[in-house]
Structure formats: C-alpha cells, structure tokens
Amino acid sequence: MSQPLLASLFDETERRPVSVSELTGMIRGEIERRFASVWVEGEISNFRAHSSGHWYFTLKDEFAQLRAACYRSSNQRIRFRPEDGLQVRARGRLSVYEPKGEYQLIVETLDPVGAGALQLAFEQTKARLQAEGLFAEALKRPIPFFPQRVGVITSSSGAAIRDILNVISRRTRTVHVLFVPARVQGEGAAHEVVRAIKFLNEHHARGSHDSGIDVIIVGRGGGSVEDLWAFNEEAVARAIRSSMIPVISAVGHETDFTIADFVADMRAPTPSAAAEIVAAHEAQLCAVLDGLTTNLARSIKFKIAGARSHVQELALSPAFDQVNTRWRDAMTATDDAEHRLQTVITGVLQRAQRRLGAAAHSLSPAQLRAHVSTGQARLAALSKARDAGVAARMEVAKQKFGLAAAALDAMSPLKVLERGYAIAQDARGQVVREASDVSIGDALRVRLRRGAIDCRVEGADEN
Helix, strand or coil, rough: HHHHHHCCCCCCCHHHCHHHHHHHHHHHHHHHCCCEEEEEEEEEEEECCCCCCCCEEEEEECCEEEECCCCCHCCCCCCCCCCCCEEEEEEEEEECCCCCEEEEEEEEEEEECCCCCHHHHHHHHHHHHHHCCCCCCHCCCCCCCCCCCEEEECCCCHHHHHHHHHHHHHHHHCCCCEEECCCCCCCHHHHHHHHHHHHHHHHHHHHCCCCCCCCCEECCCCCCCCCCCCHHHHHHHHHHHHHCCCEEECCCCCCCCCHHHHHHCCCCCCCCHHHHHHHHHHHHHHHHHHHHHHHHHHHHHHHHHHHHHHHHHHCCCCCHHHHHHHHHHHHHHHHHHHHHHHHHHHHHHHHHHHHHHHHHHHCCCCHHHHHHHHHHHHHHHHHHHHHHHHHHHHHHHHHHHHHHHHHHHHCHHHHHHHHHEEEEECCCCCCCCHHHHHHCEEEEEEEEEEEEEEECCCCCCCC
C-alpha cells in the first residue's frame, strides 16, 4: 500500500537525473538572478594579481570566506591596490565558477573600510616610492640662482598660469617663460602632465646653451582631493624624478600635499609662490646691492674722517720736529762727506797727472830712436842665427834621408832580381817558397828584373 503511494509522489520527469553541468548551470542562474548586486564587507586574504591584469582574492570574516574576482576592466577604476589584511567593502554580483562548482563574487567596486580609497592609494604610492628612494634629499637638485628660462606646465584656462605670469612680469624682466598647456584634473590628466615634462626635456636637450630651460614649474590651483589626484599618480612622480631639469611642484594651497611635492626638487605652497621663487633672486640681489652700496659709502666716509683726524694728530705731534732735526743733521753729514770725497778725488787726480808727466818725460824722441835702433840690431842678429840654424838642420836631415834611402834600396826585392834571381807566384798571387807548395800542372807567374813570364809546373824537386 505504501509503495504505490510513494511511487505516485514522483513522476517520470522528476525522477530523471540531471548532469553536474546542468545542475551547476541552474544554480548559477538562480544565484545570479537572486544576487545581481550585493555589498559584502570582509578582510582581504590570498590576494593575487594575475599577468592578465585581473585580481583574485578571498573575502573572509571569523566564520566564513568568499572567493572574489575583480576583472581588469573594473580594477582600472579602483584608485588603491588591495593587499592582504585590508578590511574592505565590495560591491558586485554573485556567480558560479562552473569548472570547480564554486560560487564567487565578481567585484565591480571596492572601497576600504575606515580610510578613504584615495587616502589609502596616496599612502600606498608614497610608501612604495619612498622605499625606492625617489624622495631622497641626495637626489634633489638646487634651483638655479638666476634662471633665464622657466618651463610652466598647468592648465591654459586655470588661474595658476595667470598668477605665475603676473608675478614674474612684476618682479623681473629677464626671465622668459615657455608654457606647455596640460589638463590638470580628470581622466587622462596625469598622461598629459607626463607628456609635457618629456616635451620640455626634449626641447632642452635639442636646444643650444642659450635656449636651454633652467627650471620647470608643475602645478595648479587648489581643489578637492579628486581634483588634485593627477599629481598623486605614480607616472607623474617618475616623470618628475627622471627630468634632467630641476622641477618645482606647486599644487593646490599651502595645506595640500601631493606625491609630486615629495619627489620634486622643491615644493612651493602655491603657483604664485613658485613664480616668486624663480623671480625672487633678482629683486633680492638688487636690494642686497643697494644695502652693500650704502654700507660701503658709509664705511668710506668713516675711514676718511678717521684718517683725516689721524693726520691732524700727527701734524701736531712733536715727532715732526724730531724728523726735521734728524733731516738737518743728515744734510750736514752729507755735505761733510761730499767735501771729503772731493778732496780725495783731487789728490788722486794730481798724483795721476804727476805720474803721467814722468812717463812722458822718460819717453822722449831721442830715447825712442835709441830703443828702436837697438831693437833692429837684435832682430837682424836673431834672423841670421835663425837662418844658420835652419840650414844646419836641413843638412843633417838630408844626410839622414840619404842613408835611409840607401838602406831601403839595399833591402828592396828589386836589387835581388837585378842579381839574377826571380820571384814565383801561384794563381792566387802568393809567393812560392818551396817546391812542395805546387803540384804538376799548376800555373805560375815568374817575376824577373824586368817583366814577368807565365809558366806551368812540369816537375818538382823537393831537395
């Protein structure tokens, strides 16, 4: 009785089994229809950024956990970067990942609990760039003391460019401005600021020394955190740090701080203050020069007055009388020395004249003729003695030469040849002294007293 009753409760359709895929698909449809938009609050764990740009993480509390995915198209609009341990509020839709049969939250919006998303993104970017050393004081370059060309990057329709130009034109006539307009808020503003910084650097690199840019002002007027956000973008910070030209950040009001302020070479509280920085030194220098000129004139007057008083004191001093007395004594001593010198010179001249007279007297014409005759006689005697000596030495030399010639003639080989002897030489010109030095058939040359004959050896007797 019970069996038919139970069987009647299920018809054939209800008893037909469904596949896992079909069941998962039905569950997915029900879940997506029921939870098309839902807010979930929890703590992020197991955060992972895929190479495709998608984010995967888990939302959990102390009792349960939920898988979540945030696709690239959605996370590009999220200003901060999720991290493990961060408490967040997520809005999205529930779906089922059918290959694993797991339901997950497809996140479309993500906000941190507590601090705002922009504030968190600001702190995260600041901490990351600071850890890389982009804020280091050692990297900051000094602003030129007298900039001649200033690049300005801001909006062409904002008040910042008018304030900058008004301040510069009012304070100096030597600073030239190269203005590059760029959007400073909204989507794409950061990209335009980066492009403007690169443009000024390229212009500086291509230009000559006279057309180079000395400093860049990047900024805008005040606004909300969202309005100023372009200057918190990492791309802008890296472009400022990579600039070969020193950069002044002038964003918002004095109480506003952005990432650009930390990475720039100098921060100005407002755009007008930045203009005063680049144009201040000229007025400051003129003021300093005016002050120095006044002080110098005053010092010179004091010096002249002091020197005049000192001269008057010296003129009335007894020291001048002492100087006059010493001067008169010196003049008297000089006159005495001059008189003594003239006396000495006169005595020396008189003695010289007497010696000259005595010498002239001793050299009378008669005495000179006697000296010349004596000298001529001595010269004639010496000449004769010289000629006799030369003739005697020549005779001795001739005799020695005759003896040497006779001895040399006696030793000459030609004398031997005149007595009937001959000299035999072989083909090499060597003298043949023994019969053993030649062989039968050798050619010989025999030198006689007159002439020579060529012959050949027919035989030899060595005895």
